[in-house]
Amino acid sequence: MQSLPGPLVDARRLVAASGPAVFQRGQEYFRAGRVRTVRWSPGTQGAGSLSAEVEGSGSVYSVTVRVGTGGAPGPAWCSCPAGGFCKHAVATVLRHNFETAVRAHRPGGSAAPLSPGGRAATGDTAAGGTATGREEQADWKDALAEILGGAGPAAPAPEDPSGVALEFDLRREPYRYVHGTGRAGSPWHLYVRPVRRGRRGQWIKGGLDWETVGGDPGAGPLSPGQADWFDELRALSATRTPYAVHDRHWIRLDSYASPLLWGILARAEDAGIALVGREHGLPVTVEEPGRFHVDVVRGPGKDLQLRPTVDSGGRRIALDTARIIGDPGHGLFAPDGDPRDVADTEDLNVFPLRLVPLATRLTREQRRFLDTAGGLTIPPDEVEEFFDRYFPRLHRSMDVDNGDGSIELPQVADPELVLTLEHQELTIRARWEWEYQKGRDRVRLPFRPVDPLADEPVHRESSWETAVTAAVRHRAPGVDLRRSSYVAADALVLVRQWLPALEKIPDLRVEHTGGRPAYQQITDPPTITVSTAPTERRDWFDLGVTVKVGEFYISFADVFRALDLGQDVMLAPDGSWFSLDRPEFDRLRELIAEARSLQETPEGPLRIHRHQAGLWEEFEDLAAETDQAEAWRASVRSLLELETLEAPAVPASLHAELRPYQRDGFSWLSVLWDHGLGGILADDMGLGKTVQAIALICRAVERDPDLPPFLVVAPTSVVPNWVAEIRRFAPSLTAVGVTDTQAKAGTALADTAAGAHVVVTSYTLLRLDESAYRGIPWAGVLLDEAQFVKNPRTKAHRAVRDLETPFTLAITGTPLENSLVELWALLSLTAPGLFPSRRKFTETYQRPIERGEDAAALARLRRRVKPLMLRRTKESVDLELPPKLEQTIEVELSPAHRRLYDTRLQRERQKVLGLLRDLDRNRFTIFQSLTTLRLLSLDASLVDPEAEVSSSKLDLLFEHLPEIVAEGHRPLVFSQFTSFLKKAAARLDELRIPYAYLDGSTTDRARVLERFTSGEAPVFLVSLKAGGFGLNLTQADYCFLLDPWWNPATEEQAVDRTHRIGQQKKVMVYRLVARDTIEEKVMALKERKARLFTAVLDDDRMFSSALTAEDIRGLIAP
Structure with a gap:
């Protein structure tokens, strides 16, 4: 590859290859000095290739241009997105031409160095030359004229631009199958082609056709602007015009689908292109935009005549001789003559031609009406039906008027979808109806036909109704068109959320009847009150929740229902509303849901068990006021306020010195006993759980010597220890150890227990003699090493569950070992009202906690269990044990x-x-x-x-x-x-x-x-x-x-x-x-x-x- 001179590239062919617009931008790039050194690679017979780098807007592009024999530009390649003969390729060729021309005019044939602007740097004399600066400047002008294809004084003048025209030819076609022929029996079509003025002044083809008219501008009679004009007209003829039948000479204009046609024709004069008729050179006139309408007039026999009409510039177009351009249509063409003469003339080109663009494109309905040409006649006895059923539809689809004043046309209002809202206190009745024009009246139709086959007073616009319905569903998706009633919060949502959107929908009108509430927001914070009331079931209390907002008390059932349904607002009785999106309501919803899940019958009245003191405490924290039943207050408050209660005296019959933490345990056990509540004593092993339990038994017996006996159930090996410990710490109590079944001992269990304060037996014997133990009323049941009944499916667990006792205490240092179900199993024996349902416990606590998914559930479980389980570790009490x-x-x-x-x-x-x-x-x-x-x-x-x-x-x-x-x-x-x-x-x-x-x-x-x-x-x-x-x-x-x-x-x-x-x-x-x-x-x-x-x-x-x-x-x- 070298920088030796190559041939000049033909500038006209370069314009043809790139197009005038691209050529112009290439010139701008060349003049801006964006082309770096051009290299010429010679081939054979004077051909070769040019290569260069061109600075683009953000990158440098590589360009290669093939140059054929005689300087004809061949294919071009560029690394820019456009590729091909782009502006970078044009700039490369122009730079090459420039350098080649400079070499030809300088001594020694060397190119002058270029300045950044693309011009040669000149001096008084060139090295080795004798030319003056003025001579070099003249040489520059000649060179640029040659490079730029006539930009200088040496360029040839173009031919007279007025010698180019677009010729129109009106034909009667013998072939009726061609699309767009218009009315049957009238196959007129309009064709156009490019022509030039001949030497004798007539319009001739002169070598122009649609295939050559857009190429090589400047080479023939066309200027670049004219070539572009014809090329655009030709290109758009194929756009969306599948039936535009034409050859290289003619384009059928009545099938021209693009309405851009009228813009092209409007620029013809500026481009120096005449619009002429064929043969006789008659003028072709582009009229002002026409308006399509239907003229309704009274006929001589009191009938009605409907005439499709197009007016343009104050003149009416004779539609029986006019034809439509496009489909459905964007313009008309018509011979400008008497319709009778047009109908009788074989060659329509003897008439001047009128081209009328339409102000708005035709609809399908308007096109069908135009195809009737002469219009329609309504008999006198059917005029009323026409005005009732058809005139409103006709009026909506096209302009309708009366041109001669022979009839007064009714005013037509567009149909509407009407939503009637009838307000009845806090209920809204909604009714949807379609309202149509019937003659001079308005009638309403049901939203959906009652009987699809029955006649209705007016014709429904199905497509319009579908469109309006779709708009409602889009703008107000929460509105159910089939719903007829909105109550309380639903009514508020309709008014606040959806009504503003409905009122903005075109063709929809909202009407209100009845006393419409103000729907004002209450901003005062709510006041929550909780209460308990005794029920017919022992240990269960009705749980009441009321909410006061402003001056109104709202029922708990309504509040919970709204919360449960996920509503964000709620109505007061006067229609004012308050937001449910508050922390108090979120917490209330959680607590109510938990309380209901803990009931034996979740669908029944909301209740709370005495064992659920932890849950009540959280209700109480949330509420501003509480109203508690006395029985509830006595049992639950004592549990929650244990630290503030006076500690019970240690019974005198207990022969043991209790440590401080054991005194606390004894006090806790006493509260449970006094209120008939069971629990779990879960102290660490070695902290003296047994002596605390014995102290409780001593206190109970001292307060009521006639109590039935206590039953202690322990592992077989521990039964003797319990008997020994009772005799050691409470010698006044009679303790009996059961070591055999009734059958083996030969003594009935009732006889063994008679006179005893404490009966100690094993889990095995309880299971074997289950019915005997179940038949004795026990003052209380103490389950030592209670993990023995941690499996709720075992017979031992069922035997304990069926014992007749008001008090059950589990004693174990390990209330759970493997699973939370074990904890539930012990609580189901000691505090059966805390978590009545194992299934609910599994769903609410076990699964989310054991899977590590819900830290809140773990914290909640500990709060619920805490009042009924006492656990102290060795580290938490001062035992002074050795390490x-x-x-x-x-x-x-x-x-x-x-x-x-x-x-x-x-x-x-x-x-x-x-x-x-x-x-x-x-x-x-x-x-x-x-x-x-x-x-x-x-x-x-x-x-x-x-x-x-x-x-x-x-x-x-x-x-x-x-x-x-x-x-x-x-x-x-x-x-x-x-x-x-x-x-x-x-x-x-x-x-x-x-x-x-x-x-x-x-x-x-x-x-x-x-x-x-x-x-x-x-x-x-x-x-x-x-x-x-x-x-x-x-x-x-x-x-x-x-x-x-x-x-x-x-x-x-x-x-x-x-x-x-x-x-x-x-x-x-x-x-x-x-x-x-x-x-x-x-x-x-x-x-x-x-x-x-x-x-x-x-x-x-x-x-x-x-x-x-x-x-x-x-x-x-x-």
Whole structure:
């Protein structure tokens, strides 16, 4: 590629290739100096290509232009969005022509350097030349004239522009199938073509046709502006004109669809283009815009004549000789002559031609009317029908008037949709009707025809009705056109929200009847009052809520209904309104919904149970006033104001010194007892729950010696402890322990209980002799270790539920272990009115809380439970206990032990993963596999008796246990697996270390306990479940937990057998966990379940508790 000179490019052909407008913009770019150095690449026979970079508005574009032999511009390429022969390509060619011309006129043939403006930098003389500055300036003019195609004095003058015309030809066509022929039998069409004036002054084709007229402007008789004019006319002829039949010579104008035709014709004169008729050179006149209307006149026989008419410039167009341009039509053409002469003349071109644009495009209806030409005649006896049924429609679709004054036309009002609102106090009756013109009257039709087949007084405008209906639904989507009544808040919404929108809809009128309320807003804050009233059902009270707004009291039922329906406003009796979008109402809605969900019959009257003191407290906080029934006030207020009440005296019959927190517990229990309310005493293990319960029994018996007996239900192993504790702390009370069924004892339970103050039995015996216990009225029922009845599906739970007693107390340090359903199960026994429905409890609390989805539900649950559950931890009371130090020891499996574990892990993992698809059905098998892995973590021989692999855990335990015993310490060793405990016992036997052993099969429990507490056996081997309750082992100061369990409460219960009141020594707790085994995963799961317990009972943290398939996957993960 080089900068050698190339041929000049033909400027006229360049204009033709790019178009005049693009050529002009290219000139502007060239003159602005936007073209960078042009390079010429020669080809063969003088051809080649030009390339350059051109500065655009925001980018630099690359341009290539092919140049043919003789300087003909060929194809062009540009990187701009337009591409092709764009302004950048034109500027490139002009720059090339400029440089080529400069070289031709300078000595040496070199181009002068260009200034930024595109002009050559000149001096007094060019290097090596002799020309003067004036000669160079003359050379510049010649060069620019050549470059710009006649811009200078040397350019040839164009031909006389008045020698170009658009010729019109009116023809009668023999072919009737061509679209747009007009009326039948009158196939006139109008054609146009470009012509030029010949040498003799006549109009001739002269080589012009529609294919050549737009190309190469300036090369023939057309100026660039004329070429553009013809090209635009030709291009628009094909726009939306599928039936515009024409060839390269003629365009059929009556099929010209675009109304832009009239703008083009109006510019013809400015472009120097005449409009002429064919053959005779008669003028073609574009008239002023015409107006279409229908002239209604009285005929000679009192008939009516409807004549379609077009007036233009004060003249009436003879429509029987006129034809329409476009479809439906935007103009007319007509020979300018007597209609009779036109009808009799074969060659219509002998008449001057009138072209009439229409002020507005024709509608389909107007077009059909025009096609009737002569109009319509209405017989005299049908004139009334015409005015009643047809004249209004005709008037709406086109202009109608009376030109000769022969008849007075009725005034026609447009039809309307009428909405009549009849106000009746706080109710609005709505009626929708269509109103039409009938003759000189207005008639109304129902919104929907009563009988679609019946005649109606006027013709319905179906399309118009549909359009208006659609407008109503669009502007006021909340309005139901089928609804006829709006009451109270609905009426307010209609008036405030939708009526303003309806009133703005065209063709819709709103009418009001009756006394319309003012609908003023009440801005005073509402005053809420809550009240309770006794009902026929014991423990349940009617809950009343009233709202005062301004001077009006609004019924609670109406308020709640409005809130429940999601309404944002509500009406007072006088039509004034107030907003429901207030925090008080939002909170009221939540509390009412909760209260209703807690009822046994949610659809009945709103009620509240005495156990729901926490819920009442929140109602009370919200209300400005309360009105409480005396029975409600006595029971509920005492619970909520416990700290301000005078503490009851400790009964004299209690032979124990209560600690301060135990006195508080005794006071709380006394309030529950006095008001017949049950509850849960959930103090930490070791805080003396038993003595607090005995103090309550002593107080009750002192106040009423004739009370029926109390029933204490406890685990079998704890029954003797209860009897012993009652005799120790309350020797004046008669306590009877039941250790056999009636059948085995040979004594009726009623006889056993006769004369006793307290009967102590086990959950097992209660279940077996359920009917006997149910037949005795009990003063109260105390459920020790109440987690034994945490499953509501068990027979033991049902047996407790059916006991006849006004008071039930659950005593447990672990009111929930795995799921919130366990807490519900205990509350359903002790406070059955708090959460009557398990399903509602699950939906409202269990699921959202356990899934971690609703912190508010957790906080609400704690508020509801708080009045009926008392829990103190060891950390929250001053027990002055010695410290409890806990440590987790990771045990590394021996290589042989590790190989056995890992091999079995792979097998069990594959099996469990396949079963998790149906966890509920396969739960037992899955837990079998998990148990196998846990046993393998302890001792391989527990799974495979043939395995000769030592237990890594026992090896570690017995590295320290003999030394601990030798130093005088008393260790407890816990395991969930009795088979593993027996392995530990075997090693103690080998070492000749005495020990006590307790598991669920131990029969002489008291003797076993005595061996350890007396010091006869320094080591106590205890199964985790058997030792989790009913034991006081403060003699021990070391605890070894050989295997972790995913229920942290079980472990805590076991450890707290020693770390409790009476302990004088520091307690050391060691948890042995096999590293990289399922036990590590159990520890993590246990931690999550500990958060469940803490979240509900001790703080507000969220948790999830259910053992899910994901939990199990985690347990068997690598």
